[in-house]
Amino acid sequence: MAATVRTVLSRVLPQSGALAASLTAGASSRLPAATSTLLHRCRSTGAPDEVVTLEQFRPETSSVPSTMDIGTRRIFTEDHDIFRASVRRFWAEEVAPNHTQYEKDGQVSREVWLKAGEQGLLGVNTPEELGGIGADVLYSAVVWEEQMYSNCSGPGYAMHSDIVMPYIQKYGTPEQHERLLPAMVAGSKIGALAMTEPGAGSDLQGIRTNAKKDGDDWILNGSKVFITNGWMADVTIVVAITNPQAKSAAHGISLFLVEEGMPGFKKGRKLDKIGLKAQDTAELFFDDVRLPPSALLGQENKGFVYLMQELPQERLIIADMAIASSEFMFEETRNYVKERKAFGKTVSRLQTIQHKLAEIKTDIVVGRAFLDQCLELHNQGRLDSNTASMAKFWASDLQNRVATQCLQMHGGWGYMWEYPIAKAFVDSRVQPIYGGSNEIMKELIARNIVT
Amino acid sequence: MWPIFDYGRFVSIISSSDVYGVVWMRSLAQLHKMANLRVLVGVKRVIDYAVKIRVKPDNSGVVTDGVKHSMNPFCEIAMEEAVRLKEKKLAKEIIAVSCGPAQAQETIRTALAMGADRGIHVEVTGKEYENMTPLHVSKIMAKLAQDQEANLVILGKQSIDGDNNQTGQMTAALLDWPQATFASEVTKENDHLKVVREIDGGLETVKVTLPAVITADLRLNEPRYATLPNIMKAKKKKIAKHKAADFGVDLTPTLEVVGVEDPPVRQAGQKVESTEELVAKLKDSGVV
Numbered sequence: 170m171a172a173t174v175r176t177v178l179s180r181v182l183p184q185s186g187a188l189a190a191s192l193t194a195g196a197s198s199r200l201p202a203a204t205s206t207l208l209h210r211c212r213s214t215g216a217p218d219e220v221v222t223l224e225q226f227r228p229e230t231s232s233v234p235s236t237m238d239i240g241t242r243r244i245f246t247e248d249h250d251i252f253r254a255s256v257r258r259f260w261a262e263e264v265a266p267n268h269t270q271y272e273k274d275g276q277v278s279r280e281v282w283l284k285a286g287e288q289g290l291l292g293v294n295t296p297e298e299l300g301g302i303g304a305d306v307l308y309s310a311v312v313w314e315e316q317m318y319s320n321c322s323g324p325g326y327a328m329h330s331d332i333v334m335p336y337i338q339k340y341g342t343p344e345q346h347e348r349l350l351p352a353m354v355a356g357s358k359i360g361a362l363a364m365t366e367p368g369a370g371s372d373l374q375g376i377r378t379n380a381k382k383d384g385d386d387w388i389l390n391g392s393k394v395f396i397t398n399g400w401m402a403d404v405t406i407v408v409a410i411t412n413p414q415a416k417s418a419a420h421g422i423s424l425f426l427v428e429e430g431m432p433g434f435k436k437g438r439k440l441d442k443i444g445l446k447a448q449d450t451a452e453l454f455f456d457d458v459r460l461p462p463s464a465l466l467g468q469e470n471k472g473f474v475y476l477m478q479e480l481p482q483e484r485l486i487i488a489d490m491a492i493a494s495s496e497f498m499f500e501e502t503r504n505y506v507k508e509r510k511a512f513g514k515t516v517s518r519l520q521t522i523q524h525k526l527a528e529i530k531t532d533i534v535v536g537r538a539f540l541d542q543c544l545e546l547h548n549q550g551r552l553d554s555n556t557a558s559m560a561k562f563w564a565s566d567l568q569n570r571v572a573t574q575c576l577q578m579h580g581g582w583g584y585m586w587e588y589p590i591a592k593a594f595v596d597s598r599v600q601p602i603y604g605g606s607n608e609i610m611k612e613l614i615a616r617n618i619v620t
Numbered sequence: 621m622w623p624i625f626d627y628g629r630f631v632s633i634i635s636s637s638d639v640y641g642v643v644w645m646r647s648l649a650q651l652h653k654m655a656n657l658r659v660l661v662g663v664k665r666v667i668d669y670a671v672k673i674r675v676k677p678d679n680s681g682v683v684t685d686g687v688k689h690s691m692n693p694f695c696e697i698a699m700e701e702a703v704r705l706k707e708k709k710l711a712k713e714i715i716a717v718s719c720g721p722a723q724a725q726e727t728i729r730t731a732l733a734m735g736a737d738r739g740i741h742v743e744v745t746g747k748e749y750e751n752m753t754p755l756h757v758s759k760i761m762a763k764l765a766q767d768q769e770a771n772l773v774i775l776g777k778q779s780i781d782g783d784n785n786q787t788g789q790m791t792a793a794l795l796d797w798p799q800a801t802f803a804s805e806v807t808k809e810n811d812h813l814k815v816v817r818e819i820d821g822g823l824e825t826v827k828v829t830l831p832a833v834i835t836a837d838l839r840l841n842e843p844r845y846a847t848l849p850n851i852m853k854a855k856k857k858k859i860a861k862h863k864a865a866d867f868g869v870d871l872t873p874t875l876e877v878v879g880v881e882d883p884p885v886r887q888a889g890q891k892v893e894s895t896e897e898l899v900a901k902l903k904d905s906g907v908v
Contacts, residue, residue, distance in 0.1 A: 240688070247726050248851055251733055254690070255845040289848040302848050 231534040236496040237318050242537075244307060244545045253311045259288055260319035268447055271323045275439040276400055276449035281324060286356025291330050295338055300351035306331075306482075306548050313486055317493035320501075320589045322596045323447025325361075325398040327490070329353065332483050333360030336406055336424065340467030340475055345426065349404055361402035363393035363427075363453055364476070370395075371609050373476075374418035378455065379410040380425060387411075387460040389425065389433075392453060395603070399451030400439045403429045407455070412470050422472035426464050433458035444595030480605065481557035485547055487604045488560035491568035491597075492540045495533045498593050502526070502575040505590075509580070522578060529571055536567050555617050562610035565600035572597040657711040657830070659702045660770040661736065662761060663695040663718050665727040666781045679879045681750065682781075691727045694776025696734075698836040700843040701806060702774050703735035710808055713737050715768055719757055721745045725859060732854035733846035739859035740764065744871065748864075751873035754782070756864070758790035763867035765795055771831035777802055778835075788835035798828040801835040 227243045230236040239250050239257070263284050264277075271277045285291050293309045295301020302308070313327045330353075337349055337360075352358035369375035378391025389409060396405070407425045415421030427434055437452035467475055503526060506517040516522055543560045546552040572594040576583040583590050601607040667673065668688040676683055691699075705711040716731035718724040719742040728739035742760055744752055765773050773792075778785035792799035800806075800815035804823070807814045817824045818837050828834075846854075864871050892898045902908040 238688070247729065248855065250726075251730050251846055252848055252851050255847070258845060287847075288845055289850075293848060302852070304848055304852060308848060 230537050235500055236533060237500055242541055244541050249307060249311055252308055253315060256290065256311055256315045259290065260315050260321055264321045264324060265319050268321045268323060271447035277323045277447055282356040282359060285326055286354060291326060291356050292334055292354035293330060295334050295350060295354060299338055299346050300354050307544060310489055310544055313490050314493040317490050318497050320497060320593055322445050325448060327486050328362065328397045329360045331486055333362050333406060335479055335482065336466060336475065344463060358403040359398055359401050361396050361398040361405040363396045363405050363407045365395045366392060367394050371606050376408060376410065378407065380423065380460065385462045389455045389458040389460055391455050394452045396451055396453055398449060399453055400436055400449035406466060408472055419473040421470055423469050424466040424472045424475060425460055426466050427458065431458050444598055481552055481554040483604050484557040484561035485543055485552065487600055488564035489540055489544065491564035491600050492533065492536045494593060494597060495568050495571040498571055498575040498590060499529055499533055501589055502578050505579055525574060525578065529574060532567055533571065536564055540564065555614055558610040558613045561604060562607040565607060568597045568600055657705060657772050658713045658768065658770045659705060659711045660715050660717060660765050660768060660773045661699050661702045662775045663699060663716050663727050663731045664692040664779045665689050665718060665720050665724045666692045666779055669693060669780055675880055675882050679881060681880050691730050692776050692779045694778060694836055696843040697840050698774040698776045699731050699734050700841045701836055704841065706735065715740060717764060719744050719760055721749055728859050729854055730846060732857045733851040734844060735850065738857055740862065741859050742862050742864055744864055748871045752871060753875055754784045754786035754790055755874060756869060756871055757787050758794055759869045760864060760867050761791045762794035773833045775835050777837050788833055792833035797831050797833055799833045800826055800828045802837040803834050804837050804839045806834060
């Protein structure tokens, strides 16, 4: 077993267990334990056509037949692959067939939430003691990515499991944990997070929704808009001002758990968006809603701190889904141009198309490398908000570029609603806007550069 | 602990006048036996059904390197049936077995994630693996079934790469056990299994006494997703490693593959305007 192999990095690696181990030692402990397995041949120029065994080598998306292939990317293990195969099947068999109907209804069904709960797709990263699955965040990433690979943007599982549930898990009381988390893992209670208002989006400190103390209770007044899962939500985390006299708005904000059925809490309507048609984004109204003391999430006036701590994950989710969606659109377009005929040959034989595809694939693969780095850091708890902001704005901008170009390559059919690329295109347009607009992301990144 | 007597063969009289006692003990023992099925399930790692197969340039076989592999669909169905037996409290332990190279462990892990209790990996690599035939596998399965004291072996009816449809039948013959192949329904009935088989003429129902070998057909069940909690649990389950020699099986090839070729390219058909024309054309070509 003394054969050498040239990898895509053009480094010659002698066959030695110790050396291979040391190569992986610098990376995270996430890399799988050494087992002998056949190397996926990477076709770099001049590489001998031979098969060698090396300590577990997982290829990256740049060198495998499809950027969506299972069994790729070094941040994942075989167990993630097994999970990914089931999740892929779930999206294809349980969600995709109904998605057109969901788009007509402007929401998904309760059944699909319960089914997701049954299959263990919700609360993946929530600890077992609190009723969750207790798996690492990379398993959650598998669920987000497979959603984009299936092009079913309707279900708001990522918002529910990986944005709302972490708030409750980290800042909630044992009573709140018991009351909400197991039901959320099962899919019987759907979660939402309400920050944005008609008059304040990027300017979070400009919100007007407020909660005034009345004895032990709170009286909540105000409204929220553009709330993902808003229409179907059973529990919504509402960001409200609790201390109008605070030295800055940030020091006077608290988080409340507002539940469906509380008197005064009305859901206005499902908003008519240009994309994400199956997502039940809604506006919410609070009219003297009486909140018991148990509705306060975390400590009074500490809300802004909590938001700052949790927003990096939200941004990472948006970024990962952006790259995954780009991968999907690329594969979809590649398949289309290989079939579509024009000028006596397939469109894929035209050099302009070929170069476009080469550029797009390279951009996506480069983006994927950065995102995998961010996912790995986040899995170790070391992703800082700056890096998350960079990932969010860069990936969502990439996604939009890819969407435009891929739709163009579909020609007239790309403009038709029934073609997946059309839906992916409109869905992509919101990514640079929500979760913190890209302009705000640049603001945050710049602060670290110039101060 | 009641000693388990094989009441199929002889009756053990506790008290010569206590006939009811004998009958009661007989059904208790049989129930005890039924609730204690130890099931051996074979799972094979094959090229994924969705992959476009390519023949190697030297016509010695098909390209397997770097190609996506997964569990044989009929093995998935076999595994699912075993898990359902366990859920019905008829089986107490499921052992998943795979013969193949190191990557076969992935297939066993998928089986563990579906609900098997432990795995056995019989490592066969390189040329030996390429030349392994159902006869070799059956000998291994038969020895394993005896060593592990299994009383039910469930296999897929065939693998989608070999399409041999031999392993189940050969295993049963080597063990001298009854077999129920192409099963589309399996029910427990007292001291035997009632199996509905899919045959060319329709459906055939057979009774098999235990121990037995069953091979799973397509409509037996719909395999479950491996849920994440089960995948996490599977990490802690054991996979024992063995070599074919441990079972006294010699992997010397009994067959030699002379060549592998692509099927002939499908020729375009001809459209005819009437039945007369069709018959005329058929007669001309000598088909009729």
